Amino acid sequence: MKKDQLIIDGKKYNSRLIVGTGKYKSFSECANAVKISGAEIVTVAVRRVNIMDTKKPLLMDYINPKKITYLPNTAGCFNSNEALRTLRLAREIGGWKLVKLEVLGDKKNLFPDMIETLKSTEILVKEGFKVMVYCNDDPLIAKKLEDVGASAIMPLASPIGSGLGILNIENLKIIRKQTKLPVIVDAGIGDAPDAAEAMQLGCDGVLINTAIAKAKKPLLMAEAMKYAVISGRKSYLSGRIKYNYTGSASSPKKGII
Amino acid sequence: MKKKNKIKIKINGRLINIKISTTLKDLLLTKKIPINKVAIELNNKIVNKSKINNIFLNEKDKVEIVHFIGGG
Numbered sequence: 001m002k003k004d005q006l007i008i009d010g011k012k013y014n015s016r017l018i019v020g021t022g023k024y025k026s027f028s029e030c031a032n033a034v035k036i037s038g039a040e041i042v043t044v045a046v047r048r049v050n051i052m053d054t055k056k057p058l059l060m061d062y063i064n065p066k067k068i069t070y071l072p073n074t075a076g077c078f079n080s081n082e083a084l085r086t087l088r089l090a091r092e093i094g095g096w097k098l099v100k101l102e103v104l105g106d107k108k109n110l111f112p113d114m115i116e117t118l119k120s121t122e123i124l125v126k127e128g129f130k131v132m133v134y135c136n137d138d139p140l141i142a143k144k145l146e147d148v149g150a151s152a153i154m155p156l157a158s159p160i161g162s163g164l165g166i167l168n169i170e171n172l173k174i175i176r177k178q179t180k181l182p183v184i185v186d187a188g189i190g191d192a193p194d195a196a197e198a199m200q201l202g203c204d205g206v207l208i209n210t211a212i213a214k215a216k217k218p219l220l221m222a223e224a225m226k227y228a229v230i231s232g233r234k235s236y237l238s239g240r241i242k243y244n245y246t247g248s249a250s251s252p253k254k255g256i257i
Numbered sequence: 258m259k260k261k262n263k264i265k266i267k268i269n270g271r272l273i274n275i276k277i278s279t280t281l282k283d284l285l286l287t288k289k290i291p292i293n294k295v296a297i298e299l300n301n302k303i304v305n306k307s308k309i310n311n312i313f314l315n316e317k318d319k320v321e322i323v324h325f326i327g328g329g
Contacts, residue, residue: 046296058324070325091296
């Protein structure tokens with residue numbers, strides 16, 4: 001059987017779970033969660049170095065960027081210029097071209113500003129970046145992102161960190177059907193059933209941060225998410241039964257005594 | 258008149274005094290910043306790390322040094 005892998009910009013990954021590295025109690029807890037989750041890609045943020053204390057350990061000391069793909073993000077950017085600046089710097093740190101673009105437009109719900117996002121995607125693609133784009137669950141916008149050269153579409157399930165799960169199943173299905181790009185559900189996943197559901201819809205992967213990092217037992221949740229993604233994917237590939245509104249006995253009638 | 262041998266620059270938003278004819282590389286080394294794990298902006302322009310040895314800092318220069326931290 002052909003190996004079922006997630007392919008982003010020609011690179012193959014065995015795991016369909018991408019893990020965010022924020023909100024953990026410590027770098028070591030974060031690194032353990034990543035390991036247990038089986039994730040091969042992690043998102044990271046770009047921030048100022050603390051020049052007063054450069055002895056503090058760095059994320060790179062715990063998660064080896066040679067083994068795990070770092071996906072720099074633009075979290076906290078509220079316009080195109082900030083996002084472009086952040087990703088150009090990220091590339092300079094060590095040649096990263098694969099990036100996650102998110103331009104937020106709403107401080108309360110953290111919804112993406114899709115006008116700024118679309119504009120930034122276009123510029124970044126022209127500069128040679130491979131852009132995975134956080135977006136609303138809007139099929140029209142998703143199509144436009146594909147048209148300007150995005151490498152992956154990352155629609156939200158619900159607001160970042162909300163744990164509300166998938167709010168618009170039908171839109172995600174439409175987005176999945178209309179594009180050749182990988183669709184990775186990003187933001188809003190609350191628990192393992194949410195992750196499995198995203199995969200059951202045919203999505204190519206999920207990105208999870210808060211649901212793991214802020215679970216009472218993050219490492220156990222990391223493991224749960226790993227299996228949820230595998231399970232949901234296999235279930236999707238296996239072709240579920242049709243909905244049947246009457247009962248259908250599982251045991252044969254023949255030979256009943 | 259005593260010649261001024263210190264200049265003021267801003268690094269990550271913080272004003273500091275450095276010696277005249279300090280290069281960007283000198284600055285990073287004194288601050289013990291791992292060059293291979295950061296990116297640098299000088300006056301809002303990204304600096305090619307292979308050239309930092311030849312970049313001398315001037316009064317009122319603004320240096321930004323960033324790295325990767327945990328994020329979602």
